[in-house]
Amino acid sequence: MNSKIGTVDQYVERYIFFVERRYQKDEKFKKKVLEALQKIAVPPKALNVYPLDSPYLGCLAFAVTTEANSSDPAWKLSRKFAKSLRNPVKVFSDIDDNLLEMSWVERAKTLPWLNAERRRSSSELSNGGRRDGLSIPQHDLRPRDLNHGRKNQRDLRTNEIGVKGYGKSGRLTEMRQLSQPPGVSEAELGNLFRNYEFAGNGQVVYVIDTGFDPTIPELSDVKFDDWIYAGPFPTDEKGIQMTTKWHGTIVVSKVAGKITGVAQEAKIVAIEAGDGRSIDTFEAEGWIDGLLKTYDHIRRVNSDKNCIVNISFGFGLGYFDILWAANPRFTIADGIRSYFWDSILYVLNEFTRLPNVVIVSGAGNGRKNTPIDTFPAIFAQRLKSNRMVVVGGVDKSGLNYYQKADFVKVWAPARDLAYPCEPGRVDKRPTEFLREHGLCFSVSGTSFAAPTVAGILATMLSAGVPLNQVVNHMYSLAYPRVPGGPNIVYNGISTKQWKQQR
Template structure:
């Protein structure tokens, strides 16, 4: 009896295991099925005992950056006011070669007086503290929350609203926008279901060579470097424009036929060159970046990968770095497709560019400087900076610090001096070039930094400030007397946001997940960066490449600005 009972229990156990397992496989909760995960709401602040904190910046005054004894004393004093765990809530913005330029400390609420006392102990060496974050009261000048915008991050988008990244053709069911028709041949597909792009005239500039068959690159013998034609990229006016030699487009079509419709580039454009992209919001899995060689990832700033940020995507600028990188090395949109890209990401996800990100940007420059000297001292390096800090970006800081912590001009000057100190040293490196966007105010003088550093004589040889034009070649954005090259910055095609085309946009190519129209000198600067990298890889010396690039730029229309040109002449065109 006992044996039969035992056997029944064994059979029941086996039945329960087998049938239960089968049912568990067949019937799962919705988020257990392949490709779906539950959206988990995260509210805690990693590394602190309280979600609600204040953050303060204290910048080191010039001349004291390398004082190690001073730094130790400041850190010891800050530990007494930092939120626990204190070791994680004090951050020194420093370079191994240049010293410490600033401190950032996270405290519990109501620490203004305590921070002021720390500063008063070192008032000859530290700036007045700057309040950059106050969690429970964080509102911008328009009265809207700005710190909890992370809900728009790509991983929080419902599956029903997400736009899958695929190589399928057809019309988009979500946006209703017409997409480019595809032939199935990536080499021939120019997406001509929409009207063909206008044929912009390339007027001859009398200051340039009159015979465009003669290679302007012959001074460095790079006219013998193999070149390739990309007809897909050539279907985009902004790409075709930067490789179009001086002269009338119609004349070139009559003589060379389809060759005039291609984007011409050096065969191994950018090979062996290193490009640092200081930005935020990089989706390195986007298909436009599928062939890009990424090097080290540099994370700048305080808690750079906290729970509201992320290594891959920034919620505040979900694709800005993706778009910028695509204009340097993208498979469709880039010139330097063989360059190595070093992403330098500064957005933690808790603040936008106008607040706590200021110190992270400075930290990014310090980390770039160290990385060049330690890792890439024997490589040509270009640092692309597609951002500009204008007075508008400082409004929140001015409001929060208007009582007792200094006037607006004083606050801006502290940050400006810290950034200037690092970039001045960067300009002294023999193997580095700095490329800066001019800014996006319509037709006004450049009023923000680091772009306005370009007017300083110390930055004239190794810094390029890039203006933006419309597709005809007229200036579209900010400029100054020291801007000597422009690139297309209006009606551009760029990688789409994770959720698809934004307001007023459409798919330019669903096949490659590109959207249009997009605007900004943020994307003119990396076009110059990419062309500089291709010139370097073709053999132009780094101490000559900027002047060479300036000499090739020419106006596309009468009265227009000098627009970027890569120097490949019609004598190099071939099938």
């Protein structure tokens, strides 16, 4: 099936028309454009024209599905609205070699996206002698600054909150390190992950991703508060199991999963920004629509609550080279990129203006220490707001493994992580513990460092840290686990609080 009702087995294309800023809140203009777009849309025409619209931010763009080879009528329409619409960008095609079969998975192989890296070979599953099946760090992860972060703990009184020790989470190296106090070695942690009681209680974490499976054991206790579908063709076809669906499932598990999560009491709002037209496809307009729907939901439903928006998947600059190849009327790829850039930057900036919101994004999975070139992380430099946190990724030794920039101020475990297994997957799970709890090994990427930080922010907020202080508080507590390493996130629970452990 190539499309929705009325377009079965019909070759189609999809174009996106971005709206000039001064017309985005003009309802009369919007009505005229919708009527004009329906004239070039395939049947059912009303369902194949989709405005990327927000009652608060206006209409940023229109997406229209047309017959194949509709470039001429699309450009003719844009000239009719030359002052208000930008030139059309073809973003999907059943027949264009530049776009055909370019699924989310295929693009991830060639572009520096925030995609998951999975190890599958037996040699890569070597456990190095550990009972939990995870590799031994190259160094003893013992920080040197014994007084690190103590002033912040005392001032914000988080040390008055009850603490719990989690033995199952503590079986995982990446979890233990999150509650590792300065001056305490791995051996002294006692195979426990320590966290505040009621971690994340009263906080809302929005997760914009490709899809989610709430039925797996690791997510069975997650407090899903709402579920939002985004994009012209939302992923609502029941029974389709997208391989990319597991990306979002893992992300939620890192926020609030039973064993792999850090903020089990937080409420989760899931935003599916996949494309329901076909398996595994990603379209940027659905991603932008996910941002808009998240913004609207916060304003409409959770304006009185602390909200953290986690964005663990995005796209690299190479995505626009693909679009440029499919849109030869544009002279340079930067012309297309500027359309997307302006709209995304506008929405992210509006997020940072909300008094109750923090955005968290992964730095990207490009080569170690290379500059960040992925959306949305790249916008942090332009926004210059501590309401947008970009998270780097470290390996088991505590050293940076991925892209970085001056605006990256916190890192989290991002290599060889345990994650919830897909139903029915046959995998050589390395230990009985992982097998018993439906966990696999291993997955890597800053996609999963970001939700760890999002969860810790939710935990700090639930412990009483004010939202306007929580990001700087987290930055002040983060510290290198090894000499020369970056500042890895730390939840702030001191050894004195261990005595209060329940």
